[in-house]
Amino acid sequence: MLDLSSYEHQPKCLVALDSIIFGFDGDGLKILLVKRGPDSGIDTWSLMGGWLNPTENLEQAADRILFELTGLNSVYLEQLYAFGDIGRDPIARTVAVSYFALINIEDYDSKISHTYHAHWFPVNQLPDQLLFDHRQMIDLAIEKLRYKAALHPIGFELLPEKFTIPHLQKLYEAIFQTSFDKRNFSRKILSTHLLLKLNEKQKSSKKGAFLYKVDQQKYEAHTHSFLNFVQL
Amino acid sequence: MLDLSSYEHQPKCLVALDSIIFGFDGDGLKILLVKRGPDSGIDTWSLMGGWLNPTENLEQAADRILFELTGLNSVYLEQLYAFGDIGRDPIARTVAVSYFALINIEDYDSKISHTYHAHWFPVNQLPDQLLFDHRQMIDLAIEKLRYKAALHPIGFELLPEKFTIPHLQKLYEAIFQTSFDKRNFSRKILSTHLLLKLNEKQKSSKKGAFLYKVDQQKYEAHTHSFLNFVQL
DNA sequence: CCAAAAGTGTTTACCATACACCCATGG
DNA sequence: CCATGGGTGTATGGTAAACACTTTTGG
Numbered sequence: 174m175l176d177l178s179s180y181e182h183q184p185k186c187l188v189a190l191d192s193i194i195f196g197f198d199g200d201g202l203k204i205l206l207v208k209r210g211p212d213s214g215i216d217t218w219s220l221m222g223g224w225l226n227p228t229e230n231l232e233q234a235a236d237r238i239l240f241e242l243t244g245l246n247s248v249y250l251e252q253l254y255a256f257g258d259i260g261r262d263p264i265a266r267t268v269a270v271s272y273f274a275l276i277n278i279e280d281y282d283s284k285i286s287h288t289y290h291a292h293w294f295p296v297n298q299l300p301d302q303l304l305f306d307h308r309q310m311i312d313l314a315i316e317k318l319r320y321k322a323a324l325h326p327i328g329f330e331l332l333p334e335k336f337t338i339p340h341l342q343k344l345y346e347a348i349f350q351t352s353f354d355k356r357n358f359s360r361k362i363l364s365t366h367l368l369l370k371l372n373e374k375q376k377s378s379k380k381g382a383f384l385y386k387v388d389q390q391k392y393e394a395h396t397h398s399f400l401n402f403v404q405l
Numbered sequence: 406m407l408d409l410s411s412y413e414h415q416p417k418c419l420v421a422l423d424s425i426i427f428g429f430d431g432d433g434l435k436i437l438l439v440k441r442g443p444d445s446g447i448d449t450w451s452l453m454g455g456w457l458n459p460t461e462n463l464e465q466a467a468d469r470i471l472f473e474l475t476g477l478n479s480v481y482l483e484q485l486y487a488f489g490d491i492g493r494d495p496i497a498r499t500v501a502v503s504y505f506a507l508i509n510i511e512d513y514d515s516k517i518s519h520t521y522h523a524h525w526f527p528v529n530q531l532p533d534q535l536l537f538d539h540r541q542m543i544d545l546a547i548e549k550l551r552y553k554a555a556l557h558p559i560g561f562e563l564l565p566e567k568f569t570i571p572h573l574q575k576l577y578e579a580i581f582q583t584s585f586d587k588r589n590f591s592r593k594i595l596s597t598h599l600l601l602k603l604n605e606k607q608k609s610s611k612k613g614a615f616l617y618k619v620d621q622q623k624y625e626a627h628t629h630s631f632l633n634f635v636q637l
Numbered sequence: 638c639c640a641a642a643a644g645t646g647t648t649t650a651c652c653a654t655a656c657a658c659c660c661a662t663g664g
Numbered sequence: 665c666c667a668t669g670g671g672t673g674t675a676t677g678g679t680a681a682a683c684a685c686t687t688t689t690g691g
Contacts, residue, residue, distance in 0.1 A: 180496055183456050185417035188489070188500055224415050227498060231489035255487040255502045257420070257463035264412055266459060268420055268500070270487045339670070356672070357654065378669045379662045571643070588645070589681065610642045612688040 187267040190235045191222040191307065193253065193314035194243065196278035196293060197331040199340065202347040203278070203293040204311060205286070206300070207242065219304030220311070221289070222269070235272040242289055244282030249275040249330040251321075253314055261306045269305075273314040275330035297350075322348050326367055329387050337375050337382035338362065367391050419499040422466045423454040423539065425485065425546035426475065428510035428525060429563040431572065434579040435510070435525040436543060437518070438532070439474065451536030452543070453521070454501070467504040474521055476514030481507040481562040483553075485546055493538045501537075505546040507562035529582075554580050558599055561619050569607050569614035570594065599623050 194205040206218040223238040225231065232250065240246055250272050257268040278293075294300065296315060303311070322328050328344055329336075342358050362368065369388050374381035426437040438450040455470040457463065464482065472478055482504050489500040510525075526532065528547060535543070554560055560576055561568075574590050594600065601620050606613035 180419070183419055184459050186420045186457065187412070187415055188418045188420070225418060225489065225500070227416050228491070230491055231487060231500070252486060254484060255463060257457065257502070259460070259462055268457070268463070268502070270489070270500075337670090354655075355670085356656085359671080360673095361653090376662090379664080380660070380668080380670050381662075382670060569643090586682075587643085588683085591644080592646095593680085608689095610688095611690050612641080612643050614643060 187262075187265055188225040189222050189262075189267050189269040190225060190231065190238055191220040191269050191271045191310060192235055192239055192242075192250075193220060193271065193273040193311055194239065195273065195275050195314075195318065195331060196281065197344050197347060198278050198293070199343065200347070201295045201297075202344075203295055204299065205242070205281075205291055205293055206303075207286075207289045207291045209290065215304065217302050217304045218292075218294075218300040220271075220307045221291075225270075231270055232272075235270075235274075239272075239274055242286050242291060243276060244285040245276055245280060248277075249327065253310070253317060256306055256310065258306065269310075271310045271314070273318065275318075275327060277331060277333050279333050319348060326365065326392065329392070335371065335373070335375075335384040335386050337384055339382055340375075341385075419494075419497055420457040421454055421494075421499050421501040422457060422463065422470055423452040423501050423503045423542060424467055424471055424474075424482075425452060425503065425505040425543055426471065427505065427507050427546075427550065427563060428513065429576050429579060430510050430525070431575065432579070433527045433529075434576075435527055436531065437474070437513075437523055437525055438535075439518075439521045439523045441522065447536065449534050449536045450524075450526075450532045452503075452539045453523075457502075463502055464504075467502075467506075471504075471506055474518055474523060475508060476517040477508055477512060480509075481559065485542070485549060488538055488542065490538065501542075503542045503546070505550065507550075507559060509563065509565050511565050551580060558597065558624065561624070567603065567605070567607075567616040567618050569616055571614055572607075573617075 196203045196205060205221065207221050208218050209215045221238055221242045223234065223241070225234050229237065231252070235250055235252075236246070239248065239250065251274075253271040253273050255268060255270045259266065261267065261269070283291075296311075299308070299311065322345070328341065328348065331344060332341065338359050339355070341362065342353060342355060345358070346352050367388055368385040371384045371386060373384045375384050428435045428437060437453065439453050440450050441447045453470055453474045455466065455473070457466045461469065463484070467482055467484075468478070471480065471482065483506075485503040485505050487500060487502045491498065493499065493501070515523075528543075531540070531543065554577070560573065560580065563576060564573065570591050571587070573594065574585060574587060577590070578584050599620055600617040603616045603618060605616045607616050
């Protein structure tokens with residue numbers, strides 16, 4: 174970095190992007206994995222990934238790769254970690270920058286992802302074998318998601334625009350693999366004043382539950398200082 | 406990542422490591438920067454950095470670079486973020502993986518660092534001009550240090566083996582740029598039972614203060630779940 | 638003897654937790 | 665009419681924060 178002459182004869186390196194894509198279907202927390210058939214030489218489930226192009230920065234590349242698989246644009250995307258162990262990719266020395274994405278599973282275009290042989294796996298029923306160090310990436314992503322969700326209100330990113338409190342609670346229970354008291358949960362969530370109660374009910378149960386949406390104004394100002402959900 | 410044939414003809418990229426090195430001298434929080442003279446073509450203060458070698462992984466490279474500058478081994482080192490904007494390095498497309506280090510400033514070998522024209526800067530009196538996106542790296546590192554220190558007991562990494570409670574308090578006040586009530590502070594710290602009181606006093610004040618050291622056993626088991634120091 | 642820094646306890650307010658009953662409706 | 669899931673209030677315990685005086689000793 175310091176010496177201009179040092180730029181010459183430096184070994185270059187392949188740079189890949191890999192994305193851990195989280196989705197929530199109302200029940201459990203899921204991760205989207207892809208598989209190339211045996212014809213490609215790789216018959217293992219793996220994260221969606223791709224190479225860094227000279228014309229894009231890291232986040233743009235991660236965005237593009239996510240779009241290629243899901244058809245989704247402008248979703249929550251956050252850099253996770255750079256992986257660079259020597260043997261992590263046996264074919265060539267590769268540094269992989271991993272990102273994790275939170276998507277609303279309803280928006281996801283299964284037609285597009287069909288061409289990639291994509292499949293949603295529950296976070297605790299992942300395939301035994303994953304490509305390279307992708308298992309490590311996923312474990313780290315889950316840890317970071319919990320960490321982040323305990324302090325910041327990012328859970329909404331996984332839900333549709335309108336959702337109910339019980340729906341939100343199920344999400345948090347899926348993230349933290351625990352259960353919460355519903356009275357305490359709704360009090361805690363509502364005390365943030367981040368939710369707007371709508372005059373609609375979702376009637377998937379007999380009584381039906383009120384729908385809420387995020388108060389975008391407050392949400393954007395509120396990326397910091399949230400509630401402590403669980404003991405980290 | 407997925408298609409074997411895709412490995413060929415992929416543009417490779419230079420991979421650099423840059424380290425934000427934090428130190429504490431009993432007064433303020435400092436960052437170590439280096440400067441190559443005008444002869445090298447770079448007359449700007451910058452972070453200590455270097456290239457990734459084919460024989461080492463990312464963390465090993467960051468370790469090596471830190472050692473080259475400070476003579477220190479096995480210090481607290483944590484990956485911060487990968488920076489890859491297209492124009493971040495005008496000479497060549499470079500992805501930089503940044504690490505932040507916490508060192509005990511007393512251990513630091515100023516002879517070694519002299520050859521690199523190194524200098525400690527207080528975090529709020531940094532040079533106006535820094536190389537590339539190093540300013541951004543530093544800002545992110547400070548933010549992450551605060552975030553981490555608020556939840557985990559990593560502050561000790563910046564102190565000598567033996568230290569006093571008032572010394573520790575000054576450190577936390579420097580990290581968070583605020584002041585704490587000393588009664589609440591010492592109660593909070595001691596309630597973790599992470600500190601061992603020694604039978605020595607440091608007599609830099611008139612009365613003198615008791616020295617403590619970290620209970621390594623408990624500290625290592627305790628990387629998680631600490632106290633909330635400040636509102637994040 | 639006095640200035641300077643170390644050390645120590647108590648009260649208060651808030652917040653997290655635990656806990657149980659009524660409501661609305663579809664079947 | 666009853667089973668299912670939605671919605672709400674209160675009492676308690678623990679912890680963070682505010683607050684002031686005594687101790688030690690070098691100068």
